[in-house]
Amino acid sequence: MYDPTRLTALVAVAEAGSITGAAVRLGYTAPALSQQITKLEREAGATLLVRHRRGARLTAAGELLAARARTVLDEMDRARHELSQLAGLSGGRLKVGTFTTAGIHLLPPVLSSFRRAHPDVELTLADYEPPNGVNAVATGEADLALTHAYEPAVSAPPPSGVALEPLLVEELVLVTAPGHVLAGGTGRLPVASLAGQPLISSAPAHPPRQGVESALAAAGATPAVVCETPGYALVCALVSAGIGVAVVPEMVAAMSMTPLGVRPLEPSAYRRTISVAYRTGEESPAADTLRALLRGGFGRGQEGRPS
Numbered sequence: 001m002y003d004p005t006r007l008t009a010l011v012a013v014a015e016a017g018s019i020t021g022a023a024v025r026l027g028y029t030a031p032a033l034s035q036q037i038t039k040l041e042r043e044a045g046a047t048l049l050v051r052h053r054r055g056a057r058l059t060a061a062g063e064l065l066a067a068r069a070r071t072v073l074d075e076m077d078r079a080r081h082e083l084s085q086l087a088g089l090s091g092g093r094l095k096v097g098t099f100t101t102a103g104i105h106l107l108p109p110v111l112s113s114f115r116r117a118h119p120d121v122e123l124t125l126a127d128y129e130p131p132n133g134v135n136a137v138a139t140g141e142a143d144l145a146l147t148h149a150y151e152p153a154v155s156a157p158p159p160s161g162v163a164l165e166p167l168l169v170e171e172l173v174l175v176t177a178p179g180h181v182l183a184g185g186t187g188r189l190p191v192a193s194l195a196g197q198p199l200i201s202s203a204p205a206h207p208p209r210q211g212v213e214s215a216l217a218a219a220g221a222t223p224a225v226v227c228e229t230p231g232y233a234l235v236c237a238l239v240s241a242g243i244g245v246a247v248v249p250e251m252v253a254a255m256s257m258t259p260l261g262v263r264p265l266e267p268s269a270y271r272r273t274i275s276v277a278y279r280t281g282e283e284s285p286a287a288d289t290l291r292a293l294l295r296g297g298f299g300r301g302q303e304g305r306p307s
Helices: 004-016 019-026 030-044 060-086 100-105 107-117 132-139 207-218 232-240 250-254 285-297
Strands: 049-052 055-058 093-098 122-127 144-151 162-176 198-202 222-227 246-249 261-266 271-279
Touching (some): 004 019, 004 030, 004 055, 004 060, 019 030, 019 055, 019 250, 055 060, 060 107, 093 100, 093 107, 093 132, 093 285, 100 107, 100 122, 100 250, 107 122, 107 285, 132 144, 132 162, 132 271, 144 162, 144 207, 144 285, 162 250, 162 285, 198 207, 198 232, 222 232, 232 250, 246 250, 271 285
Parallel strands (some): 093 122, 198 222
Antiparallel strands (some): 144 271, 162 246, 162 261, 162 271
């Protein structure tokens, strides 16, 4: 039997026309999505994709399986909707908190799936810069909230009655202007190579980034511009203009609107974990259902970690 997660990955590639585009849609990293497709090809006993410079196209076998997969996935959506009516998901309200990156690149397809399955549940979204979403869940202002934590860092435990479920782990990478000397090599770049480099410092007073900023300072990176708010679009624009280099989540680098050079770092312990905060000990079919969709849509936790 084919894994529905892998069928979803195949359909996403068919619709997006590339591994990268499909990965963004589903909340995977590109390597993790490629792994899902490879596993599906083993299950099918056939090559499903042909990769080319501009993306990927489905083979005849891929087209056949994708067509069947759409039917299967549609039927699963209908089943979820019918089960939701039995479980009391035919009405009510669900308040969801998010932060900018997840809200733009990861959350929409998950909410789309939830809306198709449970159209009678009223969805309310609010923007919370981490860790404020966790506090919103604790006070009842939100039912669920996407948040993040960085490594290296000392993270505070969540408030009493709130739990954090990890959804996606991504590495932090170095971004530079195209053609920068640090972007030209292959393999991982030792963090010590940032010594003396002008750094676009991403909100050093922002709690989730403090540990990373301290580690970069210890490596000798010299702040050139300090962005007081953690706006990664601005950080990437400054880097692309040649004002300095920066260390950002892999997803941010992949989705930048401005051209960048990208290089993984050594050690690889610089990471961002995206989690969903929820209240424990409460019966909430709507919140539980959305959490389940988040687990699947964000790449099943550790499977989303870049290789």
